[in-house]
Amino acid sequence: MGWKAAEKLIRHWKILRGDNVMITRDIDKGETGIIKRVIRSQNYVIVKKHIKQGKGHEGGIFTVEAPLHASNVQVLDPVIGYPCKVGVKYLEDGTKVRVSRGIGELGSIVPRPKILKIRTISRPTICKYLTSLCFFLV
Structure with missing residues (x-):
């Protein structure tokens, strides 16, 4: 990646994996879906959405994954169901939460998706590395 492309990368991501989002541009404008993957190196997200019956396929709900910028x-506001901007706010007890900004300025809390707590790839434990380092140091 060149330096010009690196300048245009999003630095502060407000969209997370597992968020319920609405597509605001392109052919699929107005459809909703769930973020399946975030590709930060290219500013892309992969949205998992449902499509209905059409000319090329029979009836039923099919799942399609589409990469979008x-x-x-x-992100959809959980209270009113319309797309909104996401901001950050600190509660009185010091916890950091995401809040909706935009329509009506309700400031309702946008919860973090539960899927973020589930890891797809397990991380290596530190104990293995520490024991091997201690063995070489002794």
Whole structure:
């Protein structure tokens, strides 16, 4: 990646894996889906959405994954169900939460997706490395 492309990378991501989003541009404008993956090196998100019956396929709900630029999706407000901007706010007890900004300025809390707590790839434990380092140091 060149330095010009690196300048245009999003630095502060407000969209997380597992968020419920609405597509704001392209052919699929107005459809909702769930973020399956975030590719930060290219500013892309992969949205998992449902499509209905059409000319090329029979009836039923099919799941399609589509890569979109991060600027073409917006997080849905959990209270009113419309797309909104996401900001950060600190509660009185000091916890950091995401809040909705935009329509009506309700400031409702946008919860972090539960899927973020589930890891797809296990991280190596530090104990293995520490024991091997201690063995060489002794």
